Amino acid sequence: MQVDVKILDPRVKEKMPAYATAGSAGLDLRAMLDEPLTLAPGETKLIKTGLAIHLADPGYAALILPRSGLGHKHGIVLGNLVGLIDSDYQGELMVSTWNRGKDSFTIEPMERIAQLVIVPVVQMQMNIVEDFQASDRGAGGFGSTGKS
Numbered sequence: 001m002q003v004d005v006k007i008l009d010p011r012v013k014e015k016m017p018a019y020a021t022a023g024s025a026g027l028d029l030r031a032m033l034d035e036p037l038t039l040a041p042g043e044t045k046l047i048k049t050g051l052a053i054h055l056a057d058p059g060y061a062a063l064i065l066p067r068s069g070l071g072h073k074h075g076i077v078l079g080n081l082v083g084l085i086d087s088d089y090q091g092e093l094m095v096s097t098w099n100r101g102k103d104s105f106t107i108e109p110m111e112r113i114a115q116l117v118i119v120p121v122v123q124m125q126m127n128i129v130e131d132f133q134a135s136d137r138g139a140g141g142f143g144s145t146g147k148s
């Protein structure tokens, strides 16, 4: 799918986000920092990516997700847990970077800090009803089907 992209930081041009393998779902986003940024345990900083995208079609959205290595090994995840990029958003993609770990972590300029995934979206039209047609599950949830 073709998406309009604006490059807001010339450094992006040298290292354009790319799918690492043919089957990759995510494009890695880089930290457009001027100097290394140390995040103390518990600290959150909004980091620029130097990129803007305009999906334009409400049938799509983009998600910003953590990278598994950074998240699992170093506790570097997202302050908003998941970033949701609306199809009509035209501003710079920003990564809320949260150190949920116990140690300080330093992010280097241009380091790949998160990944962007395009997903299909369905907007719902609300059909208001008094009762739902019965389903097997009904209102059961939160472990109602047991463990094994």
Ligand SMILES: O=c1ccn([C@H]2C[C@H](O)[C@@H](COP(=O)(O)OP(=O)(O)OP(=O)(O)O)O2)c(=O)[nH]1
Pocket (backbone or CB within 6 Å): 064, 080, 082, 083, 084, 085, 086, 087, 089, 092, 093, 094, 095, 096
């Ligand atoms: O990690 C993120 C999350 C959001 N955004 C941008 C794109 C998104 O379309 C816009 C609004 O995001 P969201 O709707 O999640 O935030 P909000 O707090 O509801 O702000 P708004 O009132 O602007 O919708 O902010 C980012 O750049 N990075």
Ligand SMILES: [Mg+2]
Pocket (backbone or CB within 6 Å): none
């Ligand atoms: Mg919103």
